[in-house]
Amino acid sequence: MGYDMIFLPGNQYSDATVQVAKDYPDIAFAVLNGATTLPTDNITSILPDADQIGYMAGALAGLMSKTNVLGFIGGMEIDTTKAKLAGFEKAAKAINPDITVLSAYAGSFNDVAKGMELANGMISQKADVFFGDASAVDSGARQAIDAANGSGEIAIFDIGQPADLVALGQNPCLIGSVVTDNAGMLKLAMQDVEAGTFGGKTIYGSFDNQCLTVGTFNDDLVSADVQTSYMEYINQMAAGTFPG
Template sequence: MTQIDRRGFLMGSAAGAAGLVMLGGLAAPARAAGGPLTVGVLIPGSKSDKGWMESGYDGLMAAEKKFGAKIKVKYIENVKFGDMEQVLVALAGKNELVIGVGGQTQASVFKVAPRFPKVKFAIIGGNADAAKPGNVSGYDVRQAEIGFVAGAAAAMLSKTGAVSYVGGLEIPAIVNTGKEFGKGALYINPKIKYIENYTGDFDDVAKAKEATLAAIAQGADIHYHILNLGLRGMEQAAREKGTHIIGSYTDRCGTDPLYVAYTITGVGFQVEYAIEHAVAGDWKPEFKPFGLAMGPKSSDIVICTGATAAMKAKLDEIKKDLLSGKIKVLDA
C-alpha cells in the first residue's frame, strides 16, 4: 500500500529511490493482462482516529490481505473539503477504482466522475441522489438504524437514567443518528434524560470535551458519538468524570475500559465490498443501503461489559423489529 501526501505526490516504498512522482489528471491507464486492480482511496480525516476513517483504513488493510497481488492500493488522508476535487482528479488519473471514505466526499466525486467515465467511483456513506453520475456507487451505512440500537443499549447500561450524544457536523445523517439514539433510549426507558449536542466539527477535541462535560453535568453517564478525532475530547471528559462511552464503527472491546459497548457501522466492510466486486469484474454503479440487512459485519452492536442475557435478548428483539419494519427509523 502506498500513502500519498496532500499535494498528490507518491510517498513511501512505491516511490523508492526514484523520488516523488506527480499524479496527473489523465484517463486511468488500462490494466495489463493479469495485472493488479489499481485502487485510489481518499480518507478525509486521520486513519488513526478510532472512528470512521480508521474503520475505512482497516477495510483497506483487510482487502490487501485478502486479495494480495491482485490489487495495488494508494491512499491519501487528512484532506480538507476544498482540496478534495484536486485529490480525486489525481487519484482518478492513475487508478481504475477510486473510493471516497465519507459522505463529505460526495459533492466532489459528483464533479470529478464525469471527467473520468472509464473510472469506477464509490462513496462510503453516500446517499441516494438523482444527480449521481453513471460511474458512481453510493453505499449507505444506515447510521441512524444502529443508532437506535445504541440508544437502547445506553438506556440499559446507564446507572443515572441519563445518556448523551455528541455529533460533529449538524447535517442530516448525523442529526438523524442523534434523534434515533434518543428514541432508542426512550424505547427502553420513557423517563430517561437525553442530552444531544453538536460541535460543528468532527475533529475538534476541545469542543467535544466541552459538550461531553456539559452532558455529564446534567447527569449523563453513557455517551454515544459520531466524531472522528474529536472523540479524544469525549474520552478526556469521560475519564475525568468516571463515565463511559459506546464507541462507533468498529468492535474494539477490551482495548479501553472507558468503552462499555461498540456499534459496528461497516465502513471498512463497504470499502472491502467495493474492491471485491471490482476485482471480480461485477462492480456496478448503484445506490446500496447496508445496515442490519447486510449482516453483522455491516451493522451490529457489541456489549463489552455488563451485558445480561435479558439485555442481549432485548437488543436482538429490537434488531429483528428494525429489520421487519415494526420499528421504523429515519434514513441516514
C-alpha cells in the first residue's frame, strides 16, 4: 500500500481495522479510542487516560460547587465513560466529602434533546456543576444549563472536554476544560513505528506525556484562589498523590 502507518480516527473503525490489518502485517494501524483488547502486533489503540480526565474534572467541580450536588451525563455506558465518572466522583469527594454525584446515560452521542432533558432533571435536584462524556448530548446539556441560568448571575456551571471550549468562546456556563491532545498521542504512535516498538499495546494520553492538560479558565466565574487551589491538585495528580 505504500504506507508505514494508517491512523483510524475512532473506535467505530475497529472491526474493519482488525480485518484489514491481517492482510498487511508490515503496516502499523493506530486506532483512536480503540478498545484495550484491540491491539495486535500491528495494531495500537490510542486512548486518553479516562481516570485522569475524571480526576481533573472532579477536582474543579468539587471546588466550585455551592450545593454539593454534581451532574455527570454519559453517552453510552462504555468502559471509558464509566471510568471518567468514577474518577470524577472520587476526586470531587476527596475535596468535599459532602458531594453527591447524579449520573445518567443518554444511550446516544448525538441526541441533543436528551442532553437537555437529563440536565434539566439534575438541575431540579440542585446540581450546580456538570461534566459530560457524550459529544453532542453535552451540547444539549449546556443549552439547558444556560437556559436555567437565564440572563442573571451564572450559578450553574459546566466543565468541557476534549477541546479548550472556554478559549473557543462556547457556552457562558463553561468554567474550564480538560484538553486532550490527539495529535500528541498520534505522535507517540509514530515514534513507536520509528523505534520498531509499535503494536501489542495501548498508548495512553496522560499528564506524563503532556497529552492531557488544563484548558483556559473562565476568569469571570472561577476566582484566582480557586484556580490556584485547582492547579495545586493538578500537580498532585501529576505526582500520583491525588486523589489517593
